[in-house]
Amino acid sequence: MATDWQRVGQQKRETINSLLPPQWKLAEPVPDADSLPNATKLPRSLLTEREIEITETHTAQQLAQKLADRTYTATEVTRAFCHRATIAHQLVNCLSEVLFDSALKRAGELDSYIATYRKPVGPLHGLPISLKDQFRIEGAETSVGYVGWLGKPETAETESEIVRMLIKSGAVVHAKTNVPTGLMAIETNNNIVGYTWNAFNRHLSSGGSSGGEASLIAMKGSLIGLGTDIGASIRLPASANGLYGLKPSSGRLPYKGVANTMEGQNIVESVVGPIAHRPSDLQLMMETLLSSKPWERDPCVLPLPWREIEQVEIGRRARTSGLCFGVMRWDGMVMPHPPILQAIDKIVTRLRENGHEVVEWMPPSHAEAFEILFQVFTADGGAEIHKTLALSNEPPVPQVAMSYGTEPGSLPTTSITEYWALQLRKRSFQERYASYWQSTASTTSSGRVVDAVIMPVAPSASVKPGQGRYFGYTGVANVLDYSAVTIPVGMVNKESDFSVEWRGHVPVSDMDREIWESFDPGDFHGAPVAIQLLGRRLEEEKLLAIAQEFERWLL
Structure with missing residues (x-):
């Protein structure tokens, strides 16, 4: 009932x-996923x-x-x-x-x-x-x-x-x-x-x-x-x-x-x-x-109009002296699936072919950002989510219960002093990351800091229902309050020759093992693959100018 x-x-x-x-x-019966996996x-x-x-x-x-x-x-x-x-x-x-x-x-x-x-x-x-x-x-x-x-x-x-x-x-x-x-x-x-x-x-x-x-x-x-x-x-x-x-x-x-x-x-x-x-x-x-x-009308919005000059400058440098990119293939926590790694390699190759510099990106550990973000999300022990679910007495769906439990009290709560300490920890991470970014001027051939960082959006192209667990590759940008944009690169193709050395990855944790072993070319066939471009704070104009250059480079 x-x-x-x-x-x-x-x-x-x-x-x-x-x-x-x-x-x-649509006429009944509507085609199911087996008969029509790609709905587009x-x-x-x-x-x-x-x-x-x-x-x-x-x-x-x-x-x-x-x-x-x-x-x-x-x-x-x-x-x-x-x-x-x-x-x-x-x-x-x-x-x-x-x-x-x-x-x-x-x-x-x-x-x-x-x-x-x-x-x-x-x-x-x-x-x-x-x-x-x-x-x-x-x-x-x-x-x-x-x-x-x-x-x-x-x-x-x-x-x-x-x-x-x-x-x-x-x-x-x-x-x-x-x-x-x-x-x-x-x-x-x-x-x-x-x-x-x-x-x-x-x-x-x-x-x-x-x-x-x-x-x-x-x-x-x-x-x-x-x-x-x-x-x-x-x-x-x-x-x-x-x-x-x-x-x-x-x-x-x-x-x-x-x-x-x-x-x-x-x-x-x-x-x-x-x-x-x-x-x-x-x-x-x-x-x-x-x-x-x-x-x-919104006092929380910065009085910052769209800055076309930022885009003009990126376009000029892209066509003359070239841009410089950092590249991070994995964050040390969860190894991306082969199609993601292939996409990054494709991007790096195209950039170098077009006269741009790419250097390895080795910033402060992204694991710290993931920890900070998860602590923020669970600071009240899930009280708000369970209180709102209780308005209708509905149970949490499995994707929410995965983080917040099926009942109130599944997680510890954070005290006000612990919350303040979390804010300070975030600030410290931001300061160390900014310092690292600035230090890249000493590693690039131009003597300029890296313009943007190429990295995965996620360890997999998508996930099967109930398997969405890791958001560390994206979450770091939120902790840093940096601008970021996704750029589609291709599709998973089950006929691709996925490299043997990638199959040989030695997992560093249970989560890394579970996500790595979840990859099956047949299961993920046809799923889009993208990369993430990370800029510094309030660099939306710059990132979109670079994204439009990427469109041209990827043709």
């Missing part, structure tokens, strides 16, 4: 399903040529221009992406809120405006935008994966500041996307929507916590969207789904009015950032949001 939390979750799933237009639903190609067989053109042939930046010059109407563009999002949800289970009706109404208003005034509302005029289920939108629910938070639609007063900014810029918000319960897992699963799958290999995870967002974008049910990141949550899903994802430093984009877990914790802060198919689209989102001067 179903309990109340199960009924509420089922009702929400039924509501989501009822809001998907019947004419766009199916939509083409169900869309019109015009819909395929709209959703597949343009970057977000190009599509925004075609909306501005009236090549397309906002209504037809919104309808095309709603159609594709409907297909995506049935295959990868990525939506938490279906906002198609309000999106089409908004699109109609935008079409009327541009017909009357002969100019777009703003730089995102008519562009469909998807948002992770932390962003509060008037009239929609914000559950953050908790059953107990359902049933409370947002109002105009509670709407997130960044949503207001998007709407003012002309964007059309057509969907919100699935997250793990309380955001605290690197797989996306909860008791409401359920598990979100990888778009390219539906036997694998979409990553977390912005897993629904990344899967939807990978399916081209959206070209660009926003996630958040406190340990991996933009970069890991972007990597798993073959996308670019930017984690800015704290204070760069507004967090005002964004729902969160562990609110008030500020040793390591969660940040808002974009996910897209191209680095130029990440830049479009950053430039648009910063052009509205968010620091005037």
Whole structure:
């Protein structure tokens, strides 16, 4: 017999399903993962040529221009992406809120405006935008994966500041996307929507916590969207789904009015950032949001406009004297799988072929950053998560129970003096890391410090359900408050000749052994592979300029 939390979750799933237009639903039975492991190609067989053109042939930046010059109407563009999002949800289970009706109404208003005034509302005029289920939108629910938070639609007063900014810029918000319960897992699963799958290999995870967002974008049910990141949550899903994802430093984009877990914790802060198919689209989102001067409405945002001069300088040096990169193939804790190591070697080779310098990166131990981050995440002993679960009496999903236990009291709590000491430990790590970065000037041929660091996003391309454990490669950037971006490199190919010396890795811990031995070329076939580019604090412009150079080098 179903309990109340199960009924509420089922009702929400039924509501989501009822809001998907019947004419766009797949014929039953929907293809399963065995018959259709890669879901990304199916939509083409169900869309019109015009819909395929709209959703597949343009970057977000190009599509925004075609909306501005009236090549397309906002209504037809919104309808095309709603159609594709409907297909995506049935295959990868990525939506938490279906906002198609309000999106089409908004699109109609935008079409009327541009017909009357002969100019777009703003730089995102008519562009469909998807948002992770932390962003509060008037009239929609914000559950953050908790059953107990359902049933409370947002109002105009509670709407997130960044949503207001998007709407003012002309964007059309057509969907919100699935997250793990309380955001605290690197797989996306909860008791409401359920598990979100990888778009390219539906036997694998979409990553977390912005897993629904990344899967939807990978399916081209959206070209660009926003996630958040406190340990991996933009970069890991972007990597798993073959996308670019930017984690800015704290204070760069507004967090005002964004729902969160562990609110008030500020040793390591969660940040808002974009996910897209191209680095130029990440830049479009950053430039648009910063052009509205968010620091005037959110006091936690730094008064720092987009600095084009930083990008011009990187472009100039990339084409003349060359750039210098550090490379870290593994962090000494968990050895990456062979496809990740191959991707890094490919990148290093291409960089050197293009006249850039690459040096080995040997910073303060990343193990310390992982320890700091996990202590931050569990400082209250999991009390908040279990208290919020208790609102509906729902149990934690396995991905959350892995860290916080199945019952309250599974973890020790941190005293205020221990919390202060943790803050000091983080500061010390930041200082030592900054000192090491500065010291690289003595190791490079140019006498300049390293411009950015190439490293894994994760030890594996994705994970099988229940196996998402390690976020050390991404978490270090959060502890340092550094900027970071993911860059897709290729796909796992089961036919590849994986090197014998990599198979011979001697694990340094039980976790290292478990993750290393989990690799099977057949199981991971078709999963995207990416690398992470790490910059210093507030170097978003620099990283996106380098990411655009990487696009050219990898062609």
